[in-house]
Amino acid sequence: MNGQKKQFPTTPTPASRLNLAHVVRRTTALGPGDVRSAVWFQGCPLACPGCISPEWQTFKPSMQPTPQELTDWFLQDPDVHALTLSGGEPTHQSEAAAEFLRLVRQKREISVICFSGYTYEHLLSSPPAPGVDALLAQVDVLVDGPFRRELADTTQGLRGSSNQNIIYLTNRIPAGSLEKVERKVEIHIHEDSAVMVGIPRPAVLSAFHRALAAPRMGSQRSTP
């Protein structure tokens, strides 16, 4: 994907690497408080109708940094102390994701929000990949559950539909913070594509797709 993919290898790689759809160094659209980085994982089997990033459901090789390489990328910006993991489905890469967070926290205090299409109960009882417990141990807030179009939540708060739960696993992020976040999106323009970052209301997403369907605008992405 555009210029950002060139930051990391894209060839098929062993399980010791992550497989990422996209990364953004600075955004304020995916969490409360200060600027944060966001990492989107490539691949999700849940196929929710109305998923706003269907192109990231496919399990295919994409950007594939090692946890250390992704850590080095994140640490380049000294002002960023928060991370959001989304996708795709982060928990399918739990071992590498947990190692990434562990390496970052060796160098810097951070808070971590993770979106998952699985419920918390499902992750605990039937983890979809090795290392889910290690990943959850590094996550401060889990936004869980699949996106359900008929329950699309168009009010405030960082969740796409009202069936999703915002679960505070630690006290690093004060309880209730994500519910109070005003929904907004950012459009990140790249050389040959545009990426919508945030959780768009349905009308905003439609307008984005219509705008980018016009000639000469290149590819498009929207991200939770």
Ligand code: SF4
């Ligand atoms: S869980 Fe998220 S990424 Fe996966 S299909 Fe559903 S909305 Fe899309």
